[in-house]
Amino acid sequence: MQSHYDDIADVYDQRYDHRERGRIYYDHIAGAVLGKINPSGHLLDIGCGTGLFLERYLKEGTDRTATGIDISPGMIKKARERYPDLPYVVGNAELLPFESDSFDSISSLLAFSYLQNPGQSLSDCYRVLVPGGRLAVCTLGKNIFTSSLPALYSIGAKMKIRRVGVGSFAEHYYSAKEMYDLLDKAGFEEIEIFKCSFAHFNLAGPLFMIAKKVESFIEDNIPYLAYNLIAAGKKPE
Numbered sequence: 001m002q003s004h005y006d007d008i009a010d011v012y013d014q015r016y017d018h019r020e021r022g023r024i025y026y027d028h029i030a031g032a033v034l035g036k037i038n039p040s041g042h043l044l045d046i047g048c049g050t051g052l053f054l055e056r057y058l059k060e061g062t063d064r065t066a067t068g069i070d071i072s073p074g075m076i077k078k079a080r081e082r083y084p085d086l087p088y089v090v091g092n093a094e095l096l097p098f099e100s101d102s103f104d105s106i107s108s109l110l111a112f113s114y115l116q117n118p119g120q121s122l123s124d125c126y127r128v129l130v131p132g133g134r135l136a137v138c139t140l141g142k143n144i145f146t147s148s149l150p151a152l153y154s155i156g157a158k159m160k161i162r163r164v165g166v167g168s169f170a171e172h173y174y175s176a177k178e179m180y181d182l183l184d185k186a187g188f189e190e191i192e193i194f195k196c197s198f199a200h201f202n203l204a205g206p207l208f209m210i211a212k213k214v215e216s217f218i219e220d221n222i223p224y225l226a227y228n229l230i231a232a233g234k235k236p237e
């Protein structure tokens with residue numbers, strides 16, 4: 001996992017930042033996460049990668065500071081190029097190296113599916129949040145698209161295809177109930193789970209635009225077709 005992201009760190013932003021469809025897709029999921037964390041204060045972004053979400057959090061509000069943690073030194077190096085002065089930690093999100101009650105919010109986008117001990121990780125998130133702190137995770141849901149990914153990724157790994165996320169990493173795709181139970185067990189309250197994103201950046205241009213137009217209808221009415229899940233909760237005051 002770590003070496004995969006070290007290998008693709010220099011091309012990662014082409015996927016979600018440089019290309020228009022990737023940026024629209026990323027803005028959509030980032031907006032959903034931003035809507036569920038506290039509007040100001042110190043944020044911890046878990047699996048921060050090249051800092052795409054840190055950038056949005058810091059630019060779109062006031063009284064905001066942030067820390068990023070990622071297991072890949074290569075991804076952290078790219079994040080440092082984007083925002084040189086932030087505190088970054090190269091480390092495993094499953095054992096957070098932070099004091100208790102340190103953060104007002106925790107975000108994690110497109111990284112949670114890689115965690116092998118999600119319960120342990122969420123308990124640690126709960127520990128490092130201040131009372132009243134909020135967590136929002138955007139992760140791949142169990143759905144019609146992700147059901148074929150393990151097979152495709154394992155073929156990609158054998159063919160040594162150098163593309164973001166292509167490899168055999170024992171990823172887990174979550175149902176809404178699984179995410180609810182994990183947050184509940186970790187102690188969170190005001191738990192919300194909802195589907196997010198139908199217009200995937202891999203769709204060809206015209207199809208992407210059609211998918212974008214029906215996205216909110218799909219998210220509300222045909223959740224099995226939505227790509228990601230947002231899971232959010234609050235640490236009691």
Ligand SMILES: C[S@@+](CC[C@H](N)C(=O)[O-])C[C@H]1O[C@@H](n2cnc3c(N)ncnc32)[C@H](O)[C@@H]1O
Nearest residue numbers: 005047048049070071072092093109110111114
């Ligand atoms: C698809 S990228 C997402 C990066 C970033 N969150 C974003 O939205 O662009 C997944 C990231 O999760 C990181 N990651 C995977 N497992 C991790 C773990 N156990 N602890 C910390 N980071 C991890 C990878 O190194 C990679 O940077």
